[in-house]
Amino acid sequence: MPDNNKNSSFVHLPAFRIASIAIMIAVTAIFTTIIRIPTAPTRGYLNFGDVAIFFTAITFGPWTALIAGGAGTALADIIGGYAQWAPYTFIAHGGQGLVIGLIVYAGRKKTKGKTGIVSLIIAFVAASIVMTGTYFLTGGLMYGFGAAATEIPGNILQNAAGILVGASLSAAVRKAYPPVSTYGW
Amino acid sequence: MIANLYLQGNTPVHKFDPRIKLALLLFMTVSFFLTDSIPVTGGFLFFILLLVSLNGIKQVLRSIHSILPLLIFVAILTPPFHPSGKVFYAFHSLVLLSSDGIREALRLIIRFTGITSLFFLFFLTTEVDDLILSLMWFKIPFTATLVITIALRYIPHITHIYSNVTDAHKLRRGTDFEMSGGFRNRMKNLFPVLVSVLIQSIRAIPALAMALETKGLGFNAQRQSFRDINIFGSIILQLVIAFAIVLVVVLVTLL
Numbered sequence: 001m002p003d004n005n006k007n008s009s010f011v012h013l014p015a016f017r018i019a020s021i022a023i024m025i026a027v028t029a030i031f032t033t034i035i036r037i038p039t040a041p042t043r044g045y046l047n048f049g050d051v052a053i054f055f056t057a058i059t060f061g062p063w064t065a066l067i068a069g070g071a072g073t074a075l076a077d078i079i080g081g082y083a084q085w086a087p088y089t090f091i092a093h094g095g096q097g098l099v100i101g102l103i104v105y106a107g108r109k110k111t112k113g114k115t116g117i118v119s120l121i122i123a124f125v126a127a128s129i130v131m132t133g134t135y136f137l138t139g140g141l142m143y144g145f146g147a148a149a150t151e152i153p154g155n156i157l158q159n160a161a162g163i164l165v166g167a168s169l170s171a172a173v174r175k176a177y178p179p180v181s182t183y184g185w
Numbered sequence: 186m187i188a189n190l191y192l193q194g195n196t197p198v199h200k201f202d203p204r205i206k207l208a209l210l211l212f213m214t215v216s217f218f219l220t221d222s223i224p225v226t227g228g229f230l231f232f233i234l235l236l237v238s239l240n241g242i243k244q245v246l247r248s249i250h251s252i253l254p255l256l257i258f259v260a261i262l263t264p265p266f267h268p269s270g271k272v273f274y275a276f277h278s279l280v281l282l283s284s285d286g287i288r289e290a291l292r293l294i295i296r297f298t299g300i301t302s303l304f305f306l307f308f309l310t311t312e313v314d315d316l317i318l319s320l321m322w323f324k325i326p327f328t329a330t331l332v333i334t335i336a337l338r339y340i341p342h343i344t345h346i347y348s349n350v351t352d353a354h355k356l357r358r359g360t361d362f363e364m365s366g367g368f369r370n371r372m373k374n375l376f377p378v379l380v381s382v383l384i385q386s387i388r389a390i391p392a393l394a395m396a397l398e399t400k401g402l403g404f405n406a407q408r409q410s411f412r413d414i415n416i417f418g419s420i421i422l423q424l425v426i427a428f429a430i431v432l433v434v435v436l437v438t439l440l
Contacts, residue, residue, distance in 0.1 A: 010394070015402045018328060019394035022335035026343050027386050029336065034344065035379075037371050048379075055383065067332070075336065079190075082251060083304035084214075084297075142300070143255065143293045146262035165372065169379055177384045 011182050020060060020183055021067050028052040028072025033080055049073050050158045053097045054127075054166025058115060059173065061184035062101025070094025084142075092134035096127045096159075105184070120167055128159040190308040196239040198306065200417035203315040204322055205427045210307045212431060217296045220438040223288065229434070230299040237306050248305035249298060256294055263290035313337060318414050331402075335393070343386050350381045 010016060032049030052072065057065035070090040077086045100123040107119025132155040139148030174181050198206070213233075217226055238245050249256075264286025265279070274282035317330045354377065 010391070013394065013398065015397040016390070016394040018332055018402065019335075019397060020390045022332045023339060023343075023386055023390050023393065025332065025336035026339035027383065029340055030343050030347065034347065035375070037368060037375075051379075071333065071336070075333070075340075078308060080251070082301075083190075083308055084300045086304075143259045143297045144263045144266070144289070146266050147255065147258040150258060150262065165376070165379075169376070169383060172376075172380045173383050173387070176380060177387065180387055183387070183390070 012185070016183075017064070017185065021064050024052075024056045024060060024064055024068035025072040025075065028056065028068055029076045029079065032073050032076035046158065046161055048161075048165070049076065049093065050096070050131075050162030051165045051169065053093055054100060054123075054162040055169050055173075057097045057100035057123075058104050058120075058167055058170040059180060059184065060101075061105055062098050063185060065097030065101045066094045069097030088134060088138040092131045092138075095134065096131040099123065099126045099130050115167070115171070120163060124159060124163040127162070128156050131159060132156060190305065191312050192240055192244070192309050194240050194310065196236070196310065198236050198239070198310040201310075202416060202420060202423050203311050203319040203414060205423055206307060206311060207316070207319050207323070209427055209430060210303065213303055213434070214300055216434045216438055217299050221292060222438075223292055223295060225437050226292070226295045226299060228437070230295050230302065233299060233302045233306055237302055237309065240309060244305075244309065245302075248302045248309075252297065252301050256298065259293050259297070260290050263293055314412060315414055318410060318412070321410075322414070339386075339389070342389075343382065346385045347378070347382050350378050350385070354378055 028049060031052035032047050035048040035051075037046045037048075049072070053065060053069040056068050060068070070093050073093040074086040074090040077083060077089050103123040103126060104115060104119050107116050107122075108114065110116075111119075132152055135151060135155055136145070136148050139145075139151060142148075213229070217229065220226060234245055234248075237248055264282050267286040267289045268280035268283055270283045270285035270288075272280050272283045273287075274280075280286075317334060321327065321330050354374070358374075
């Protein structure tokens with residue numbers, strides 16, 4: 001296994017980026033479809049798609065998160081029988097991943113590589129606005145703004161779970177498997 | 186748990202060329218937004234459900250089953266926003282049900298059900314391989330289709346890792362490992378599992394990247410594929426049918 005590559009140029013090859021995007025698409029699709037926790041307040045399920053997107057954005061950066069978050073959740077929609085949502089899901093979750101990644105990476109530049117709480121909170125707010133807003137607009141066009149508004153609280157809850165679990169997962173994985181911190185771009 | 190919607194069959198929709206099907210899918214989705222007439226979109230919906238029912242009546246229910254809760258929401262929440270027309274039910278001065286409200290709710294329900302069953306029909310009758318080959322035929326870059334193909338290949342693999350890791354944790358913790366109780370209790374058990382699954386998945390990246398390198402990724406030439414799009418019957422006949430559908434839809438929505 002070429003795990004500990006001292007040759008850092010390897011991670012900048014197109015093949016490496018394609019490989020990391022493809023694997024993270026698969027991970028995001030699985031987190032969205034298989035891993036769910038029932039939530040009491042909404043009587044629905046909390047899926048872990050947003051956890052995977054926050055994880056990807058914080059660990060791999062904005063560009064991997066844009067494609068992996070968008071395509072992973074869109075693929076999960078197609079697999080789960082909600083294919084009519086796939087294009088909007090791609091925009092909503094891809095934009096979400098891009099925004100988180102950009103904010104967290106900009107924050108890291110200022111704090112010399114550390115992921116600050118402040119940048120995470122700003123990322124959470126921006127991600128909620130992008131994701132919830134896209135679903136509200138497209139849902140409104142598809143079946144009216146009245147019904148679309150009922151989904152806003154659930155979507156914000158998804159983002160809250162996403163940042164809590166996703167950020168701690170990212171910290172745990174980077175601690176347990178240090179090479180991953182060179183994979184971002 | 187990961188199930189594909191594709192169902193083997195012998196219906197005319199199955200035999201249709203995937204490229205034409207893909208183009209018709211996009212066209213029909215747009216056509217649902219072109220007109221507000223309930224009989225016209227209702228007719229489209231009926232036609233689509235008819236094609237779905239060729240695969241068995243059960244499939245019709247399956248296509249609508251997933252969006253049923255949302256349809257109920259739409260039916261309840263849309264009428265109060267359109268209080269004009271003949272009033273059927275009002276709470277004090279608040280009009281809750283009127284003729285315009287019912288029409289608006291019906292219009293949204295038909296459009297949403299129509300688009301849903303349309304996509305359902307497409308994925309019920311089209312294999313993922315054929316979809317990817319069609320996308321390549323439409324000049325979607327090879328890299329993009331490659332990424333999706335690899336991701337589809339790795340989904341069962343990572344699912345397997347997930348169940349293995351879960352089983353390992355169960356063995357180690359015994360009855361302690363219960364996926365029940367509140368959010369905190371579940372997270373306490375789920376978190377270490379997810380960390381292991383993520384590390385296992387991430388460790389696959391360098392090996393996969395090397396494999397892609399040795400396969401000559403980035404080599405600029407026309408790609409060939411081992412598998413070809415299956416063509417049943419005459420492609421010209423299929424094109425004629427597709428154009429007939431487009432023509433009928435355009436005429437009906439514009440008139």
